Amino acid sequence: MPELPEVESVRRGLEPYVVGRSFAAVEVHHPRANRGQEAPLSALLVGRKIAAVARRGKFMWLEFADEDHSDPARDVLFIHLGMSGQVRIGEVDSPHVRIAAVLDDATRLSFVDQRTFGYWRLGPWLTMAHIAPDPLETDFDLTAAGRRLRAKRTAVKVALLDQTVLSGVGNIYADEALWAAQISPLKKASALRQRDAVAVISAAGDVMREALTVGGTSFDALYVNVNGESGYFDRSLHAYGRGGQPCDRCGEEIVKTVLGGRGTHYCPSCQRRGEGRLPAAN
DNA sequence: ACCGCGGCCTGGCGGC
DNA sequence: TGCCGCCAGGCCGCGG
16 A cells, blocks of 8 residues: 555554564565565564554554664564555455464464565665655654755656655655645756745645545555555545546646656646746636 | 666456 | 456666
C-alpha cells in the first residue's frame, strides 16, 4: 500500500500487536522478499524483541529493544510495501504470501505482495538516510522543503515524487496536492515562487492527513490495512484517475497525460497558479 | 551533479 | 474465447 497514508495506516495497525513482542519464527516463501540479505531472515530475527514501529515517508521499520535508538548505524527491520505489499495480522489465504512470521504470543504476521517490489530487510538505519522528512513529521520544515523543491529543474509533479525532496508523496497524492494548490504539474519546479512551492507541499500534507483519517486510498483489495480492510479516500479524489471527467472546481475536463513515465491528471483550466494569470475562482 | 529512462514483477483490463 | 499490449499506488541504478 504505497503512499504515506496507507503505510501509516499499516504502522498504526501493527503497533499494538508487535510492540513488546519477540519473533518466534520467520519463514520466507519468496527469495525477492528479503533480497539483499545474505543470512536467512529467521536467523537474524528470532528471539529479538520489538520496541517500536516507526515510519518516514513510505519507509516503515521495526526498532529492536537491544539497539541504541539514537545510533544511526543501529540495525532495524525495514518493511517496505513497494507497489502491492500488505502486512496482515493472522494467516492469509493467498498465493502471494511472501513471508510468514510468528511472535512469542502466537500472533501471526503475513507479508503479502503480489508484485514482489516490497521487502523485509534487516540493516542499518542509515541505509535510508537519503530519505527526506515527510510532511506529517512534527518538525517538518516547509520552508526548507520548498527550497529543495525549487532546486529541481524537472516538472514540479516529478519533483514531488522525489523522496529526497520530501517523502511520502506518491503518484496519487502528488496529483491531488497540485490540484488543491492549483498548480500545473507541468510547471518547472525551479520556476515556482517560494510561496507556491510551500503551498503545494503544504497541500500534500493536508491531503495525506485527510486521507489518513479515512484509512487511505484503495481502489481494490490490493490495498488494505492489517485487518484486510480498505480505506475510502478514493471517494474524495479530485484529480487522480479522473481523466475525462469534469473538474470539481471549475467544470473543465480533467486531462490525463504522462510525466516522468507516470500517469498525471490535472485541470488545464484552473491549475495555473504562478503562470501570470490567476484562475477564475468559482 | 543532475536527470530521464529502463528494469524489476504479477495480474487485470480493453481491444482486436 | 484467446492472445497481446498496456497499465498499475515504488524505487534504484545506469548512462548521457
